[in-house]
Amino acid sequence: MNQENFIRRYFIVGERRFSNYWWATIIFIGSFGFLFTGISSYISTSTSSLPVDSNVQNIIEFPFLTSILQNFQSNGNINFFPQGLLMCFYGSLGFLLSIYWWCLIFWNVGGGFNEFNKKESFIRIFRWGYPGKNRKIDLYYTLKDVESIRVEIQQGLDSQRTIFLKLKGNREIPITGIGQPLTLQEIEKQASELANFLQVSLEGL
Numbered sequence: 001m002n003q004e005n006f007i008r009r010y011f012i013v014g015e016r017r018f019s020n021y022w023w024a025t026i027i028f029i030g031s032f033g034f035l036f037t038g039i040s041s042y043i044s045t046s047t048s049s050l051p052v053d054s055n056v057q058n059i060i061e062f063p064f065l066t067s068i069l070q071n072f073q074s075n076g077n078i079n080f081f082p083q084g085l086l087m088c089f090y091g092s093l094g095f096l097l098s099i100y101w102w103c104l105i106f107w108n109v110g111g112g113f114n115e116f117n118k119k120e121s122f123i124r125i126f127r128w129g130y131p132g133k134n135r136k137i138d139l140y141y142t143l144k145d146v147e148s149i150r151v152e153i154q155q156g157l158d159s160q161r162t163i164f165l166k167l168k169g170n171r172e173i174p175i176t177g178i179g180q181p182l183t184l185q186e187i188e189k190q191a192s193e194l195a196n197f198l199q200v201s202l203e204g205l
Contacts (some may be wrong), residue, residue: 012113031097039084114175122143147200148202153204
């Protein structure tokens, strides 16, 4: 018998999903636009009443600086208070949210794998967590502690499809990822394969 007959490993994507990359990028670009517009309205309001001397006139001959000043002028019709101030506020919130989201992607929070090893009679559940003492969540269980595989399906707007590892002592360990639920067919297939592999009963289907 080859190794596949003794070991099964299921990888969990975690935060490094395409949808997270997409939304983190969109929020970053949008928040930068809000911040730029808000700051431009403040600079335009602050400098509109100042006289322009000959040195500044010489500086704006550079195309790059001219384009920046033109952007400030284009936002001159937006008052810093309250429109510009609100745009700076929401832009700052969006920027912080996008940075936090990119950190989650970099850390791959929730990612990992489930390993079922019949050769050495253990189950290993590994997940990446937040930086700190719980950065690595590495759990081991023996195969003899497994009583059954249970599937929980909740339909609705916040639909959830979860596979639980039911252990002795009424303990249940979720072994599916969060944030991007599997389809009903994928859940049924994975749960059936796992129950057959571990030779335990399947509940919930």
